[in-house]
Amino acid sequence: MIVLLVNDHLLKQAWPGFVTGKLSDVAGLLVAPPLLALLFLRRADLAATLATGVLFALVKTTETGAEAASHVWTLVAGPSRVLADPTDLLALPALALAWWVRRRSLAAPSSPRLRVLLTAPLALLAVAASGASPQATSEAVSVEVRGGRIIVHTDDSAAWTSENRGDTWVYESTYDRPPKRPTTAMCVPYKATRCYRVTPGRLGVEQSDDGGDTWRPSWSPSRDDRDRLARQYDDDLPRSGGLAVQGWRGGHVVVVANGSEGILLRDETGSWRRLGHPGEPERAPDLYFEGVTAAFLAGCVLFGAAGAGLRRYHRAYLAVTTTACLSLLGVAFSRIVPALGDYMELLAVLAVGTVPAAFIVGTVLLIAGRARPAPIAVGILSAPFVYLAAYLPFEGWADGTFGSYWAAVAVAALLTALVLAVDLLLIRKDAARAPADV
Incomplete structure (x- = not known):
């Protein structure tokens, strides 16, 4: 448990790689059988050990098993994603060590209930640390409007599209290449005096009410949001790249490509919302x-x-x-x-x-x-x-x-x-x- 806590809460972040990854698997296989045995009414150490091995193999070798494990970890430890990786099967011999430790513990004079009471909190905390959530990597680079469709292009030739003014989005893994030069300023159709542009070199949007003669801030992240973004991107803050305005007689919406921050939307009520990467977990x-x-x-x-x-x-x-x-x-x-x-x-x-x-x-x-x-x-x-x-x-x-x-x-x-x-x-x-x- 101590190794699992230190490795998953500290070393994986400080020193990601093969060693810390496999060490987490080995420690997890040592902790999992006794935790699983708690679910049985009677002592079932052998059944718990075998079940742990079978479940681990299914998770690491099949996409269905990995997806099911992702849902379970999400319930236990928040948004998580478990990936299938057959090389993790190298850790299976740890189950033999877990079985040996369990057999040795039967000779201990202390009460089994007392051992469970003392070790279960640490074990649950250690195991819950293993579910790591993936982070969004694509960057929104440009936006365009084609008829009633809003298209946000990414740097990997994919796109998010919306046909209901940004209320819902659909991710398309392959799409037309984004324009070479994203549009950075645009006026509202049918209302040429109202214009928007991305703040040069920064994360933000400016607004003009006199056709572009003068500009004032329309949206920018708050100080606390900037602190969070600095933690998310290692002080390399994203920048607004391009925008598009979709207008109609009842109003207009503004969609901004905020780079690695994803999508920014100004809805018809005039409120700005950071949508991030719709349908994807955000960078923590x-x-x-x-x-x-x-x-x-x-x-x-x-x-x-x-x-x-x-x-x-x-x-x-x-x-x-x-x-x-x-x-x-x-x-x-x-x-x-x-x-x-x-x-x-x-x-x-x-x-x-x-x-x-x-x-x-x-x-x-x-x-x-x-x-x-x-x-x-x-x-x-x-x-x-x-x-x-x-x-x-x-x-x-x-x-x-x-x-x-x-x-x-x-x-x-x-x-x-x-x-x-x-x-x-x-x-x-x-x-x-x-x-x-x-």
């Missing part, structure tokens, strides 16, 4: 640093709360767990400090090895140090809530729920503080009830 803002921060806080809470009940080996435990948490920040700083960028792969490998190793060594120290069980349970149960409290408000900012980034910061800080306050209260109560150490 980069929340890498927020994710790293949330993972760091969750790790600190997990290790810190568990260590609060230690009776011995406090310094060794602190050194091991601090190293694990700082390794996460090392990957984050490699994207902030240019000089560390050359060591990204090394830092990623160290994070993959350090965090699981620290988890194992920390567990050994907790056992050897006769740690009280209540603080351990508090750490395991609260770590997912800390992560969600620190991260979800920024997801809300990314999709427009919070208009201001600093509002999301305030909400994240408040929610995280509430979770930590509850943790502190529970740990203090346990410490008060515990007998004095001898």
Whole structure:
């Protein structure tokens, strides 16, 4: 679970490629069988393991299976897309390891219900992280009106078309090549004094009410929208390319090709709407640093709360767990400090090895140090809530729920503080009830 959390929430974004992709498959196959076994009324470890293998093979080798998995992940983790990739079958031997771990765990003295209670939140959070949503890549480059049809051309010879003034759109994968020079300014038919043009070199539209003699802004992204766009496109903001005006006696609509941002529409009421890429998932803002921060806080809470009940080996435990948490920040700083960028792969490998190793060594120290069980349970149960409290408000900012980034910061800080306050209260109560150490 720890490997899956670190890999999917951190390393896949920092170091995408074959290693992190296959590592996610291996870790997922280790976590999935026990989660699937929870759905059975009786213990069915073998059935769950075999079912996991069959479902994984169907998803990775058939388009129908991949599409079905996409719908399931969308329900679990939001808009997601799972792709068929037969090379992922290389991870199937991990099921044998999952079976071996399960057989070994049967000899453990702890209660199966207690193990489920403590590990299920982390497992669900880890598995839910694996569904990645694809991002739209085509760019809208020009717009034209042919009779009653509006056509938005893309840079890959495709087009979105609408025959109802932009209310609905149809994507056509092959279409006429776009005009060599997109129209950047146009006046309203039957009303030549009203004209529109794209803002030169920027994302925006200007309007003239005197036939083009003077111009004023008609639409431009707000400051918060610009912040989101900067996260979406790595500070390389898209630019408005071309536009077209469709008029009739009752009014007019304006359609703008906003490059990688997709389509912008001014409807007959005069309201501007960003349509993006109709029918396609939009590029998500980069929340890498927020994710790293949330993972760091969750790790600190997990290790810190568990260590609060230690009776011995406090310094060794602190050194091991601090190293694990700082390794996460090392990957984050490699994207902030240019000089560390050359060591990204090394830092990623160290994070993959350090965090699981620290988890194992920390567990050994907790056992050897006769740690009280209540603080351990508090750490395991609260770590997912800390992560969600620190991260979800920024997801809300990314999709427009919070208009201001600093509002999301305030909400994240408040929610995280509430979770930590509850943790502190529970740990203090346990410490008060515990007998004095001898």
